[in-house]
Amino acid sequence: MSFNHREEHVDDGMLLIQANLDDMNPEWVSYIMDKLFDAGANDVYVVPIIMKKGRPGIMLNVLVEATRLSSIEDVIFSETTTLGIRYMHASCHRLGREFEQVDTKWGLLTVKVGYHQGKLVQYAPEFKECERVAKEYQVPLKLVYEEVRTQFMLQHKKASS
Amino acid sequence: MSFNHREEHVDDGMLLIQANLDDMNPEWVSYIMDKLFDAGANDVYVVPIIMKKGRPGIMLNVLVEATRLSSIEDVIFSETTTLGIRYMHASCHRLGREFEQVDTKWGLLTVKVGYHQGKLVQYAPEFKECERVAKEYQVPLKLVYEEVRTQFMLQHKKASS
Amino acid sequence: MSFNHREEHVDDGMLLIQANLDDMNPEWVSYIMDKLFDAGANDVYVVPIIMKKGRPGIMLNVLVEATRLSSIEDVIFSETTTLGIRYMHASCHRLGREFEQVDTKWGLLTVKVGYHQGKLVQYAPEFKECERVAKEYQVPLKLVYEEVRTQFMLQHKKASS
Amino acid sequence: MSFNHREEHVDDGMLLIQANLDDMNPEWVSYIMDKLFDAGANDVYVVPIIMKKGRPGIMLNVLVEATRLSSIEDVIFSETTTLGIRYMHASCHRLGREFEQVDTKWGLLTVKVGYHQGKLVQYAPEFKECERVAKEYQVPLKLVYEEVRTQFMLQHKKASS
Amino acid sequence: MSFNHREEHVDDGMLLIQANLDDMNPEWVSYIMDKLFDAGANDVYVVPIIMKKGRPGIMLNVLVEATRLSSIEDVIFSETTTLGIRYMHASCHRLGREFEQVDTKWGLLTVKVGYHQGKLVQYAPEFKECERVAKEYQVPLKLVYEEVRTQFMLQHKKASS
Amino acid sequence: MSFNHREEHVDDGMLLIQANLDDMNPEWVSYIMDKLFDAGANDVYVVPIIMKKGRPGIMLNVLVEATRLSSIEDVIFSETTTLGIRYMHASCHRLGREFEQVDTKWGLLTVKVGYHQGKLVQYAPEFKECERVAKEYQVPLKLVYEEVRTQFMLQHKKASS
Numbered sequence: 001m002s003f004n005h006r007e008e009h010v011d012d013g014m015l016l017i018q019a020n021l022d023d024m025n026p027e028w029v030s031y032i033m034d035k036l037f038d039a040g041a042n043d044v045y046v047v048p049i050i051m052k053k054g055r056p057g058i059m060l061n062v063l064v065e066a067t068r069l070s071s072i073e074d075v076i077f078s079e080t081t082t083l084g085i086r087y088m089h090a091s092c093h094r095l096g097r098e099f100e101q102v103d104t105k106w107g108l109l110t111v112k113v114g115y116h117q118g119k120l121v122q123y124a125p126e127f128k129e130c131e132r133v134a135k136e137y138q139v140p141l142k143l144v145y146e147e148v149r150t151q152f153m154l155q156h157k158k159a160s161s
Numbered sequence: 162m163s164f165n166h167r168e169e170h171v172d173d174g175m176l177l178i179q180a181n182l183d184d185m186n187p188e189w190v191s192y193i194m195d196k197l198f199d200a201g202a203n204d205v206y207v208v209p210i211i212m213k214k215g216r217p218g219i220m221l222n223v224l225v226e227a228t229r230l231s232s233i234e235d236v237i238f239s240e241t242t243t244l245g246i247r248y249m250h251a252s253c254h255r256l257g258r259e260f261e262q263v264d265t266k267w268g269l270l271t272v273k274v275g276y277h278q279g280k281l282v283q284y285a286p287e288f289k290e291c292e293r294v295a296k297e298y299q300v301p302l303k304l305v306y307e308e309v310r311t312q313f314m315l316q317h318k319k320a321s322s
Numbered sequence: 323m324s325f326n327h328r329e330e331h332v333d334d335g336m337l338l339i340q341a342n343l344d345d346m347n348p349e350w351v352s353y354i355m356d357k358l359f360d361a362g363a364n365d366v367y368v369v370p371i372i373m374k375k376g377r378p379g380i381m382l383n384v385l386v387e388a389t390r391l392s393s394i395e396d397v398i399f400s401e402t403t404t405l406g407i408r409y410m411h412a413s414c415h416r417l418g419r420e421f422e423q424v425d426t427k428w429g430l431l432t433v434k435v436g437y438h439q440g441k442l443v444q445y446a447p448e449f450k451e452c453e454r455v456a457k458e459y460q461v462p463l464k465l466v467y468e469e470v471r472t473q474f475m476l477q478h479k480k481a482s483s
Numbered sequence: 484m485s486f487n488h489r490e491e492h493v494d495d496g497m498l499l500i501q502a503n504l505d506d507m508n509p510e511w512v513s514y515i516m517d518k519l520f521d522a523g524a525n526d527v528y529v530v531p532i533i534m535k536k537g538r539p540g541i542m543l544n545v546l547v548e549a550t551r552l553s554s555i556e557d558v559i560f561s562e563t564t565t566l567g568i569r570y571m572h573a574s575c576h577r578l579g580r581e582f583e584q585v586d587t588k589w590g591l592l593t594v595k596v597g598y599h600q601g602k603l604v605q606y607a608p609e610f611k612e613c614e615r616v617a618k619e620y621q622v623p624l625k626l627v628y629e630e631v632r633t634q635f636m637l638q639h640k641k642a643s644s
Numbered sequence: 645m646s647f648n649h650r651e652e653h654v655d656d657g658m659l660l661i662q663a664n665l666d667d668m669n670p671e672w673v674s675y676i677m678d679k680l681f682d683a684g685a686n687d688v689y690v691v692p693i694i695m696k697k698g699r700p701g702i703m704l705n706v707l708v709e710a711t712r713l714s715s716i717e718d719v720i721f722s723e724t725t726t727l728g729i730r731y732m733h734a735s736c737h738r739l740g741r742e743f744e745q746v747d748t749k750w751g752l753l754t755v756k757v758g759y760h761q762g763k764l765v766q767y768a769p770e771f772k773e774c775e776r777v778a779k780e781y782q783v784p785l786k787l788v789y790e791e792v793r794t795q796f797m798l799q800h801k802k803a804s805s
Numbered sequence: 806m807s808f809n810h811r812e813e814h815v816d817d818g819m820l821l822i823q824a825n826l827d828d829m830n831p832e833w834v835s836y837i838m839d840k841l842f843d844a845g846a847n848d849v850y851v852v853p854i855i856m857k858k859g860r861p862g863i864m865l866n867v868l869v870e871a872t873r874l875s876s877i878e879d880v881i882f883s884e885t886t887t888l889g890i891r892y893m894h895a896s897c898h899r900l901g902r903e904f905e906q907v908d909t910k911w912g913l914l915t916v917k918v919g920y921h922q923g924k925l926v927q928y929a930p931e932f933k934e935c936e937r938v939a940k941e942y943q944v945p946l947k948l949v950y951e952e953v954r955t956q957f958m959l960q961h962k963k964a965s966s
Contacts (some may be wrong), residue, residue, distance in 0.1 A: 020367060023446055027667040027932055030698045031946055033213055045181060045212045046700055048692035049367045052355055054537015056670045056690055058700050063247060073415060077438040078945045084416040086385060093234060094245040116238040124184055127832055140883045141833050150636045153629060184832040187861045188610055192624055194374055206342060206373045207861055209853035215698010215835045217851055217863050224408060239623045254395060255406040277399040285345055288510055301561045302514055307797060314794050345510040349771055350785050352537045368539055370531035376859010378509045378529055378541050400784045449671055462722045463675055468958060475955050503689060506768055516857055528825060528854045533690045535677055546891060556737060560760040564768065567738040569707060576878060577889040599882040607828055664850060667929055693850045696838055717898060721921040728899040730868060
């Protein structure tokens with residue numbers, strides 16, 4: 001089944017896959033995370049953990065549609081050092097998502113907006129675009145974020161007044 | 162379904178709800194945890210994680226009865242910055258819980274007691290009361306705990322002899 | 323049901339048991355982990371978490387066959403301070419596992435090998451044996467690992483040529 | 484020596500005090516942090532660590548003026564379980580700090596402002612006030628923050644135009 | 645200079661040595677910690693950190709007398725994968741330490757006691773002995789601790805009455 | 806003073822700069838780390854911590870030559886949300902470093918080698934090159950590392966025989 005991510009929905013066919021790694025070079029982690037996203041993962045993150053004999057390990061977590069389990073497993077088994085993985089069934093509730101443009105002193109910039117039951121509850125400047133502006137105009141990244149958020153709020157106040 | 166928390170029981174209708182937060186002001190976390198408890202959460206905790214692009218994020222975890230899912234979602238979507246949550250079905254096995262009074266040099270203080278298959282396996286001084294005594298009598302908190310635990314043990318030895 | 327760990331397999335009858343501990347002496351953790359392995363746990367690990375009122379706690383995780391739930395619960399309730407545990411159903415996908423001997427300058431040493439769909443994907447020197455060699459021959463542990471891995475690779479290159 | 488915190492300055496007479504705790508009830512941590520602030524600590528924070536034998540411990544950190552070392556030690560030795568502490572000399576570079584009022588739909592709210600070499604580089608809504616407004620007006624805390632930040636930016640744009 | 649650990653004292657000749665490890669097998673950590681204690685370290689602990697490119701690394705910390713710097717460096721450079729270490733001067737304030745025997749139902753057990761300015765402020769059952777009793781008598785480790793602490797408190801109340 | 810990094814040396818003129826961040830969008834961290842390296846930092850890493858009121862914060866750490874303090878401060882004050890930083894004097898002991906080429910089935914690849922008192926103690930494949938090979942030849946990154954390390958060991962055995 002495939003979902004229209006513009007609509008708020010619940011997807012009951014997800015898996016949370018986990019692998020504990022205590023004997024792997026941590027230098028490889030970001031490379032592996034990228035490969036997992038390429039293989040269809042919806043989200044990937046790692047958690048610092050303490051394993052048997054007091055070993056400081058990391059737990060790799062992959063959230064993915066159940067239909068893509070074997071692609072994810074192929075990446076995990078070939079790229080990490082684990083001898084096994086586990087997974088649990090999960091449901092994902094995703095907000096309706098839209099992209100809006102806001103007018104800033106550095107041109108139009110994108111804001112990702114989230115809707116819950118038809119109501120705007122989230123808005124976040126797009127990191128990549130803000131980063132580009134910060135570099136190009138030599139301004140602190142936090143100022144770019146502030147400007148985008150302020151313009152977004154003003155634009156919406158005007159719209160609702 | 163509602164459970165009598167004085168009796169040991171297993172509740173199979175629980176959900177573990179998770180949201181990964183990588184773009185939120187961490188200053189808001191304790192406020193949000195309080196709101197989640199107010200909305201009926203049985204437990205709330207956060208886990209430091211590493212998200213894509215090496216971002217140090219936090220994973221919010223809420224353990225709650227399945228019937229209260231939407232109340233918890235309302236808090237998460239309005240108070241945090243996440244665009245989605247996930248949840249897994251969970252069973253909770255809770256010990257029978259009782260409160261006992263123990264007589265200490267600072268008056269009667271409460272101990273929370275846990276029973277597994279009819280046998281006393283846990284006892285913990287109530288934090289709030291010990292904290293109040295420590296402040297009022299200007300004694301180290303750890304001494305208050307020690308005194309409460311010692312008196313509890315003596316009381317139970319007497320009872321069983 | 324019991325599995326032959328030499329064959330790659332998926333075991334759908336597993337549980338992931340969790341207990342949050344915010345009032346326990348952390349000194350006991352490794353002792354408790356050992357007891358849980360003795361009670362049949364397939365894996366045990368702890369995660370640093372932040373609990374209500376900003377308490378730095380630890381989450382104990384036990385991966386185990388569902389049939390052993392009560393043995394694990396007995397250990398958790400008698401050895402930790404928790405008043406409840408939760409568990410989720412999980413599936414474990416385990417690689418086929420074999421042990422190979424490799425010839426090194428310190429004698430024969432064991433390598434644990436993992437197979438995914440008939441293909442060798444993992445190999446790891448046995449920690450205990452390498453540790454023994456490092457101590458006995460006064461060489462850095464990392465050199466022992468390197469030597470074992472190098473010899474394993476050469477042995478397999480020869481075999482496949 | 485005492486510093487005027489409205490002026491940017493460097494204070495070379497600071498100590499960073501550390502104590503590793505592996506056998507203490509983590510429930511006491513926030514109480515102890517409060518006591519350390521009462522005893523004159525400039526900052527207090529804890530770091531999750533792994534100690535010998537794989538014990539998940541916490542490292543308590545206190546930043547304080549050297550002249551207050553013994554008051555801090557008294558709190559640490561009487562309230563925690565440590566048998567020793569260590570400290571290192573540190574210098575603190577603190578921005579000039581001022582408080583400004585901004586006019587919002589919920590009345591005047593305070594923003595803490597930081598100056599580096601005469602230039603405004605930081606501004607942060609006061610948590611306590613925003614939290615009070617969120618509760619009183621039943622609005623999400625994040626909206627209160629957004630409103631305060633937006634009004635602050637608009638006020639400063641006007642001032643500089 | 646050498647200190648009598650039975651007397652409370654401050655040792656100004658200590659170093660805190662740190663090495664960040666992002667490309668090392670975490671399986672080796674406990675072995676390396678043991679070697680560092682053998683080389684004279686007063687304390688060793690690791691901290692989970694996030695390094696450049698989002699790598700989940702660990703920071704190794706060794707607290708040691710300045711005179712033993714090179715022995716510690718030899719272990720770190722030969723056993724870990726780091727290309728450099730850093731160190732800072734530190735002072736250690738150590739409580740006066742004594743060992744007391746307490747009479748329990750399992751025989752005499754040792755308590756480590758700490759004195760600050762002549763006043764008893766800490767007492768901790770010896771882990772190794774309690775562990776031995778827990779195994780030999782098949783009782784929960786936490787009960788052994790409780791019993792030792794209770795008997796210690798009763799013994800001291802009697803002594804002071 | 807400037808050091809020849811090919812020679813093992815101790816640099817006593819270093820600072821370890823720290824800033825605790827509890828109110829900053831964690832999404833900015835990797836961008837800030839890059840800017841700090843650009844400003845001359847020798848190393849940058851972050852540590853998950855728990856701050857007052859139980860806030861999950863991050864501690865930014867920058868290791869840098871004392872002469873570059875103000876460049877680093879400019880980045881921290883303009884890009885993060887902190888109102889102050891602290892720093893401690895540190896010494897860095899760096900191994901002699903050289904780059905060697907090893908011949909692999911994918912061509913010449915670089916190994917970074919570390920020397921302690923004239924003795925080779927470290928060797929690490931260059932991440933960037935191995936990553937490039939893994940992508941270009943569609944092989945697991947861990948295999949590229951293994952091959953480089955094995956060839957390096959064989960090359961050195963030949964040289965020493």
